[in-house]
């Protein structure tokens with residue numbers, strides 16, 4: 379068991395409490411930066427997909443995990459980000475300008491929606507965001523000159539300082555670009571959480587009445603969180619557009635919204651790490667099922683692809699299992715495992731019971 | 744001049760006249776109590792002062808300024824802090840994080856500076872932390888600094904909530920039943936803290952309390968209310984001896 383002696387307030391303010399954690403983050407980033415040298419084309423593309431989902435997951439996490447605003451409409455912000463990015467680049471703006479602008483447009487759009495919606499909570503907000511999703515879907519079809527309507531839109535290829543970052547022409551470069559965006563966003567998100575803004579988010583989530591008594595403008599804070607959430611999701615949408623290459627409104631379906639909600643709940647609500655774990659699960663499990671299916675077919679001769687919908691069924695069962703048996707998410711499970719290892723052999727079976735029963739009532743709310 | 748002046752305050756919920764014509768003034772440095780049977784309207788008076796409820800009529804002035812129409816989130820900045828009868832802490836955060844939330848009305852950075860964590864943010868965080876550590880020392884919360892609220896005993900949570908209110912650095916603190924649910928020893932600690940808030944911090948205290956021995960020990964003046972109406976105002980002894988007060992308590996409080 380590690381005991382940390384704190385010698386100044388900065389030890390609490392710093393992102394990582396001690397040097398070892400900082401080294402571990404650097405190591406993780408380093409390993410991820412080296413992936414293009416080890417992975418083949420197919421799996422590298424999958425890694426890009428996971429990064430984009432983690433980015434979108436972080437976006438939704440700000441709303442759902444940190445301010446308690448459930449959104450069924452986040453696919454709409456992915457769409458706004460993707461179409462804005464394509465439109466801005468087609469208008470001649472370079473990626474380094476169009477990309478942040480696309481996020482800003484999605485963010486302002488989200489913030490404006492959230493202002494009237496900020497008074498709503500729970501199921502009403504969820505329904506309102508669903509309505510926004512439907513409206514955006516219609517708008518995409520109506521605004522044909524910009525969006526390509528039903529036919530779809532082609533994402534222009536990216537060049538920065540003469541270097542190509544095209545998903546098909548230079549996948550490794552595109553991967554590094556996505557990694558940089560994800561790393562920067564993670565850093566900004568972690569900063570937010572250790573600053574007054576992040577504390578206000580948690581305050582609004584956990585007790586609205588005392589947040590107000592402490593001077594938090596609840597409506598504005600909710601709208602800000604929702605705007606940031608939509609903005610980060612918009613950035614993910616812009617990257618998703620480049621990743622897919624050619625897309626139309628069908629890419630941003632309601633299922634994307636639901637999958638995003640699964641990313642944050644399965645990963646672990648209220649933790650940045652949760653967005654990553656959830657993204658790995660949601661993009662990884664279909665791959666695992668495919669590998670399993672191929673092996674079964676080759677090895678045992680059972681052809682599962684003959685049973686339609688089986689993949690989806692297995693996938694759904696895994697997700698449902700997580701929601702029922704691990705309400706604290708993957709990250710919560712990891713924290714328990716780590717505490718158990720650190721305390722070994724002193725850990726007791728019922729060590730986490732209190733938190734668990736507490737979270738159960740939370741789930742009922 | 745009085746620090747807080749409440750004039751003919753009233754709020755009606757449909758047909759229920761929860762508060763109906765309450766007036767009183769709290770002087771700077773005073774410890775002032777509102778007593779009365781359950782459902783008398785005491786917590787509602789607090790909710791009116793902290794602007795969570797919209798009064799049907801009446802005025803509230805703080806330090807000469809009319810605050811009757813201010814928004815709830817503007818109240819803390821003026822220097823009015825409060826606790827809640829049914830503790831309202833941020834359960835998923837640590838004691839330290841809860842106390843730091845008390846500094847919100849003093850924040851000097853915006854969201855962009857926060858996201859970039861500019862040096863100014865760190866400087867501000869250090870200053871907030873110093874203020875919060877003073878509160879921790881005052882309330883002897885050192886042992887709980889890093890603990891989650893959800894796992895803490897009731898008595899400690901009660902103290903943490905007072906700490907969060909003190910972290911605002913207020914001039915007036917509203918305490919809604921600070922001793923309810925506390926043991927005899929904890930109540931005695933509370934009495935000392937309330938006296939220290941006045942003496943060491945120069946605070947003015949407005950509290951709702953049922954424990955008459957605590958009220959007698961720490962309060963200068965007491966307002967008794969029943970059914971949203973004032974019954975008596977005076978020293979603890981005067982109010983306790985008032986026939987209307989005794990009648991009101993005989994009528995309802997005995998039962999609860």
Ligand SMILES: Nc1ncnc2c1ncn2[C@@H]1O[C@H](COP(=O)(O)OP(=O)(O)O)[C@@H](O)[C@H]1O
Nearest residue numbers: 756759761779780781782783784785786787788
């Ligand atoms: N938001 C509300 N809506 C309707 N009635 C309320 C509301 N808040 C308080 N009341 C009513 O006002 C009366 C006084 O309540 P309260 O101020 O909580 O009493 P206490 O003196 O015990 O603190 C009660 O009858 C209560 O039901």
Ligand SMILES: [Mg+2]
Nearest residue numbers: 785786787828
């Ligand atoms: Mg009350």
